[in-house]
Amino acid sequence: MGKENGSLHNRSSSAVLPTTATNSNSKNRRGRQISKTFNNVKITILCGFVTILVLRGTIGVNLISSDSDAVNQNMIEETNRIIAEIRSDADPSDPDDKDNTFFNPNATFTLGPKISDWDSDRKAWLNQNPEYPSFVRGKARILLLTGSPPKPCDNPIGDHYLLKSIKNKIDYCRLHGIEIVYNMAHLDMELAGYWAKLPMIRRLMLSHPEVEWIWWMDSDAFFTDMVFELPLSKYDDYNLVIHGYPDLLFEQKSWIAINTGSFLFRNCQWSLDLLDVWAPMGPKGPVREEAGKILTANLKGRPAFEADDQSALIYLLLSKKEKWMDKVFLENSYYLHGYWAGLVDRYEEMIEKYHPGLGDERWPFVTHFVGCKPCGSYGDYPVERCLSSMERAFNFADNQVLKLYGFRHRGLLSPKIKRIRNETVTPLEFVDQFDIRRHSTESIESKS
Amino acid sequence: MLERCLGSRRLRQMQRAFRRGTLTFLCLFLTVIVLRGTIGAGKFGTPEQDLNEIRQQLYSRGRRVEPHRVLEEVQSSENNNDNNNYATFDITKILKDEEAGDDEKRDPNTPYTLGPKISDWDEQRSSWLSNNPDYPNFINPNKPRVLLVTGSSPKPCENPVGDHYLLKSIKNKIDYCRLHGIEIFYNMALLDAEMAGFWAKLPLIRKLLLSHPEVEFLWWMDSDAMFTDMAFEVPWERYKDHNFVMHGWNEMIYDEKNWIGLNTGSFLLRNCQWSLDILDAWAPMGPKGKIRDEAGKILTRELKNRPVFEADDQSAMVYLLATGREQWGGKVYLENHYYLHGYWGILVDRYEEMIENYHPGFGDHRWPLVTHFVGCKPCGKFGDYPVERCLKQMDRAYNFGDNQILQMYGFTHKSLASRRVKRVRNESSNPLDVKDELGLLHPAFKAIKLPTSS
Numbered sequence: 054m055g056k057e058n059g060s061l062h063n064r065s066s067s068a069v070l071p072t073t074a075t076n077s078n079s080k081n082r083r084g085r086q087i088s089k090t091f092n093n094v095k096i097t098i099l100c101g102f103v104t105i106l107v108l109r110g111t112i113g114v115n116l117i118s119s120d121s122d123a124v125n126q127n128m129i130e131e132t133n134r135i136i137a138e139i140r141s142d143a144d145p146s147d148p149d150d151k152d153n154t155f156f157n158p159n160a161t162f163t164l165g166p167k168i169s170d171w172d173s174d175r176k177a178w179l180n181q182n183p184e185y186p187s188f189v190r191g192k193a194r195i196l197l198l199t200g201s202p203p204k205p206c207d208n209p210i211g212d213h214y215l216l217k218s219i220k221n222k223i224d225y226c227r228l229h230g231i232e233i234v235y236n237m238a239h240l241d242m243e244l245a246g247y248w249a250k251l252p253m254i255r256r257l258m259l260s261h262p263e264v265e266w267i268w269w270m271d272s273d274a275f276f277t278d279m280v281f282e283l284p285l286s287k288y289d290d291y292n293l294v295i296h297g298y299p300d301l302l303f304e305q306k307s308w309i310a311i312n313t314g315s316f317l318f319r320n321c322q323w324s325l326d327l328l329d330v331w332a333p334m335g336p337k338g339p340v341r342e343e344a345g346k347i348l349t350a351n352l353k354g355r356p357a358f359e360a361d362d363q364s365a366l367i368y369l370l371l372s373k374k375e376k377w378m379d380k381v382f383l384e385n386s387y388y389l390h391g392y393w394a395g396l397v398d399r400y401e402e403m404i405e406k407y408h409p410g411l412g413d414e415r416w417p418f419v420t421h422f423v424g425c426k427p428c429g430s431y432g433d434y435p436v437e438r439c440l441s442s443m444e445r446a447f448n449f450a451d452n453q454v455l456k457l458y459g460f461r462h463r464g465l466l467s468p469k470i471k472r473i474r475n476e477t478v479t480p481l482e483f484v485d486q487f488d489i490r491r492h493s494t495e496s497i498e499s500k501s
Numbered sequence: 502m503l504e505r506c507l508g509s510r511r512l513r514q515m516q517r518a519f520r521r522g523t524l525t526f527l528c529l530f531l532t533v534i535v536l537r538g539t540i541g542a543g544k545f546g547t548p549e550q551d552l553n554e555i556r557q558q559l560y561s562r563g564r565r566v567e568p569h570r571v572l573e574e575v576q577s578s579e580n581n582n583d584n585n586n587y588a589t590f591d592i593t594k595i596l597k598d599e600e601a602g603d604d605e606k607r608d609p610n611t612p613y614t615l616g617p618k619i620s621d622w623d624e625q626r627s628s629w630l631s632n633n634p635d636y637p638n639f640i641n642p643n644k645p646r647v648l649l650v651t652g653s654s655p656k657p658c659e660n661p662v663g664d665h666y667l668l669k670s671i672k673n674k675i676d677y678c679r680l681h682g683i684e685i686f687y688n689m690a691l692l693d694a695e696m697a698g699f700w701a702k703l704p705l706i707r708k709l710l711l712s713h714p715e716v717e718f719l720w721w722m723d724s725d726a727m728f729t730d731m732a733f734e735v736p737w738e739r740y741k742d743h744n745f746v747m748h749g750w751n752e753m754i755y756d757e758k759n760w761i762g763l764n765t766g767s768f769l770l771r772n773c774q775w776s777l778d779i780l781d782a783w784a785p786m787g788p789k790g791k792i793r794d795e796a797g798k799i800l801t802r803e804l805k806n807r808p809v810f811e812a813d814d815q816s817a818m819v820y821l822l823a824t825g826r827e828q829w830g831g832k833v834y835l836e837n838h839y840y841l842h843g844y845w846g847i848l849v850d851r852y853e854e855m856i857e858n859y860h861p862g863f864g865d866h867r868w869p870l871v872t873h874f875v876g877c878k879p880c881g882k883f884g885d886y887p888v889e890r891c892l893k894q895m896d897r898a899y900n901f902g903d904n905q906i907l908q909m910y911g912f913t914h915k916s917l918a919s920r921r922v923k924r925v926r927n928e929s930s931n932p933l934d935v936k937d938e939l940g941l942l943h944p945a946f947k948a949i950k951l952p953t954s955s
Binding site: 140166168186189190201203205206208209210212213216223227233240256257259263427429436455457460465476479480483488491 | 535586587592595600617618636655656661665672692712883933948
């Protein structure tokens with residue numbers, strides 16, 4: 054640049070010289086110096102200006118104050134801070150509520166004061182309150198109980214699938230006249246985690262005597278047969294309906310012989326008693342740890358971890374078989390709980406060959422994503438497999454709901470839908486044909 | 502040497518030309534750089550992107566983590582830790598459309614319609630109802646069958662906690678509807694791609710009205726609205742001569758044409774021919790693109806205080822009512838005696854005062870039925886209000902409503918900001934003698950009317 058300066062300068066000065074012949078030498082030199090300086094300064098300013106522009110474009114050196122970028126940055130940081138706060142377990146109003154005192158192992162844990170005459174009390178209440186019958190239009194009143202922890206999931210996709218799961222349950226229950234209770238509160242801090250369902254089941258039974266059956270369902274279980282109706286008449290003589298296999302339970306003593314992800318409890322004294330003997334392995338801390346060791350020692354295939362409700366129930370049913378098993382129905386003729394791994398890849402085959410309403414391996418009633426744990430950080434299976442399978446199960450079920458409205462998903466992995474039936478001016482003929490509710494109740498009436 | 506070949510004059514000319522060329526080239530180069538820095542150059546990217554790429558490359562080389570490749574190796578049965586980590590997963594990798602959708606684009610010259618015109622819906626529906634006595638449209642003489650409709654996008658929220666708030670919101674609605682014998686339809690499907698965004702409810706509502714003739718009232722509720730009065734039952738008899746109930750003020754619509762004179766975040770629509778007609782009249786401003794933008798300009802011009810943006814369903818309804826009062830006004834009820842929609846800004850700070858002075862069941866300013874978080878947009882990245890205020894207040898509103906549910910079972914939240922619950926009523930050995938304060942366990946509005954047998 055200097056060389057160019059010089060050559061530029063030379064050029065200008067050489068252009069000037071021949072025409073200003075009359076200038077004296079000193080004036081010439083002064084003039085030349087001034088113009089030289091002027092040119093230098095001009096070029097310096099130009100270069101400086103261009104440098105600033107380029108720097109501003111690349112790394113954002115804001116000499117002219119523009120606040121918008123800074124504000125955006127602040128907003129993003131603030132948002133992240135608030136989200137982290139919401140996600141943490143810390144309770145703003147209860148800074149030191151950490152219960153370091155665990156349940157005393159020597160005492161026996163109880164869910165509540167002992168109730169011994171629930172059957173007669175309930176019957177009396179039903180008689181006095183005929184406007185709250187336990188049977189509505191020939192069907193026993195069922196209450197579906199499900200839930201999730203009160204804080205956001207460890208990762209956002211978990212909450213999204215909790216949302217899809219509750220929508221799936223809302224759809225099934227609307228079609229079958231079942232009420233839903235979604236629990237997001239830990240009623241008993243001792244029984245947190247998978248044990249949280251026990252106090253809630255008891256509480257609902259006692260508060261809602263008009264409910265005949267309480268159906269617990271895990272948040273990672275999806276209904277995949279929207280037409281299938283529970284064959285409640287099969288269970289007239291039973292009080293607990295749970296998916297399981299007798300040989301796995303009695304012969305092999307396997308810890309996965311039954312599944313407590315989806316089961317029904319009748320609202321009666323027997324159920325309250327079972328809950329009372331089931332609960333003692335639950336309290337957090339040394340009680341649960343010790344119980345876990347006992348369960349691992351006694352059940353086949355159980356890994357070593359703290360006591361969970363499923364293993365505890367198996368142990369209970371095995372050790373007190375004579376007392377409890379006569380009222381327990383081990384259902385395996387349809388998938389009251391369907392382990393997802395063997396089912397999700399076959400959905401296309403099912404769509405091709407079978408139809409909803411079967412509930413079994415041909416068209417599973419429930420697809421249960423055990424082990425996926427989308428609400429936590431890590432599951433037992435690869436994430437991609439779990440999430441794509443859950444999406445497929447959700448869409449598989451949603452297709453059955455959308456059929457009434459003339460739509461279907463564009464593929465089992467697609468959130469978008471496409472029209473499969475044109476709009477008409479007489480929509481009611483299709484309502485008669487496709488409404489699931491009317492077909493289910495018809496089948497019920499024909500049975501009874 | 503060169504001088505001798507070309508002559509000094511020629512040489513000087515060439516040098517001059519050369520210098521000028523250099524200068525021009527330099528200036529051009531600098532211009533390109535500056536432009537790229539300021540406005541970007543499409544696929545050649547901006548310097549910021551370059552910087553990010555360089556940063557990423559440096560970091561990745563340092564950490565040796567390549568998340569994309571790890572996910573592709575998922576096929577193996579070994580439990581690679583990153584495979585099982587939900588935090589690093591991108592859901593858009595697995596979502597895909599296998600079948601093409603409606604490829605026939607609607608001819609832009611034909612006006613948009615929600616569907617073929619139905620003119621005898623009242624007759625069709627009443628004959629269906631008489632053929633299906635098991636599905637009456639009235640559960641009790643004063644209680645119509647109501648379907649609450651709400652929904653959200655089928656894709657995960659952009660905001661990481663957005664889905665959690667959607668979950669709390671639907672739980673809140675499930676609780677209210679269970680107490681009041683209302684069914685819920687949670688929509689996660691976009692029925693008509695042209696009517697996306699806030700207009701998506703129109704094709705959905707029409708479809709639901711036509712598919713559920715047993716439903717007497719359809720109650721649309723936004724996903725950011727929460728029930729805060731669990732004991733309040735909507736006064737259905739008040740609306741026996743009306744077909745469309747919204748929260749609003751007559752003066753603000755018909756006299757002022759104020760764009761927030763009513764709110765379409767929570768409204769009741771009767772299942773009848775009139776409703777189909779008003780949906781048809783409402784829809785034309787909705788289709789995405791030029792129509793919606795142009796309509797937005799008209800609405801901003803015609804309505805008071807409306808900012809400039811594309812047409813939204815609320816402004817369109819204000820305009821429709823203000824300009825078509827004789828046609829529609831007679832069957833529209835603008836309710837303001839209770840908060841069928843309650844703007845959150847004026848309610849959320851008063852919850853403690855309400856708890857002290859009043860009790861559930863009023864539904865109005867003393868104990869609002871609905872607290873609607875307009876403008877918060879918890880599912881998106883940016884709303885109109887500070888994130889902290891929105892999310893914390895949504896927690897408070899949720900707990901305020903949830904306390905009324907928990908008190909049925911003897912619990913309450915430790916405070917309006919807390920997720921934890923505490924017992925307020927001891928377990929009793931005679932649970933049936935215990936009545937909950939609000940009488941929500943077995944409320945009168947849920948009782949099944951018995952056939953009067955003489």
